[in-house]
Amino acid sequence: MSRRRANPLAETAPKPFQKICEAPGCRLHGEFRAPLARDRLTEYRWFCLEHVREYNKKWDYFAGLDADAIEQHIRADTTWRRPVWPLGGRRSGGPHLHDPLGLADDAGLGEKPPPKMDGSEQLTPAERDAMQVLELSWPLTRAEVKSRYKELVKLHHPDANGGARSAEEKFKEINAAYSTLRASENIRTV
Numbered sequence: 415m416s417r418r419r420a421n422p423l424a425e426t427a428p429k430p431f432q433k434i435c436e437a438p439g440c441r442l443h444g445e446f447r448a449p450l451a452r453d454r455l456t457e458y459r460w461f462c463l464e465h466v467r468e469y470n471k472k473w474d475y476f477a478g479l480d481a482d483a484i485e486q487h488i489r490a491d492t493t494w495r496r497p498v499w500p501l502g503g504r505r506s507g508g509p510h511l512h513d514p515l516g517l518a519d520d521a522g523l524g525e526k527p528p529p530k531m532d533g534s535e536q537l538t539p540a541e542r543d544a545m546q547v548l549e550l551s552w553p554l555t556r557a558e559v560k561s562r563y564k565e566l567v568k569l570h571h572p573d574a575n576g577g578a579r580s581a582e583e584k585f586k587e588i589n590a591a592y593s594t595l596r597a598s599e600n601i602r603t604v
């Protein structure tokens with residue numbers, strides 16, 4: 415009786431705990447997850463990196479929600495799944511050397527430039543930081559803040575990025591920035 419050789423297919427077949435990308439015809443490992451739906455966040459589909467990106471591009475996580483509803487949803491979601499970040503605009507990464515409005519450059523001086531009397535002179539450093547995070551420029555309305563927030567949150571939601579750590583950091587930054595600007599008395603309530 416001859417000894418059987420190991421079946422070569424057994425070695426290439428996925429182990430039971432490994433998932434295969436769900437994209438049709440793709441045989442890569444499904445290492446990245448994407449939620450089925452907003453109200454079914456614990457049920458996932460699994461894809462390779464390329465296909466999770468494709469899937470997320472087609473799927474608008476926040477379709478039909480306004481900015482406040484999105485924020486509320488994110489907070490509720492984040493509270494039980496991940497540590498909550500502090501409210502009020504604290505950002506990770508140490509001191510900021512940026513001058514978001516470029517005022518120092520305009521003045522050409524190391525000194526504080528004379529304030530432009532267009533309302534922006536009232537902005538706090540935290541508010542200026544937040545504007546930079548949300549890629550907004552002065553003058554600014556609440557409507558603009560909300561719509562930019564909604565845009566960025568779609569792009570950077572960790573669930574839309576396969577749970578990537580970098581996306582999660584960016585996402586926290588965006589949420590903190592939105593909290594800051596939403597609470598600001600300096601921004602026009604238009």
Ligand SMILES: [Zn+2]
Nearest residue numbers: 435440462465
């Ligand atoms: Zn794939």
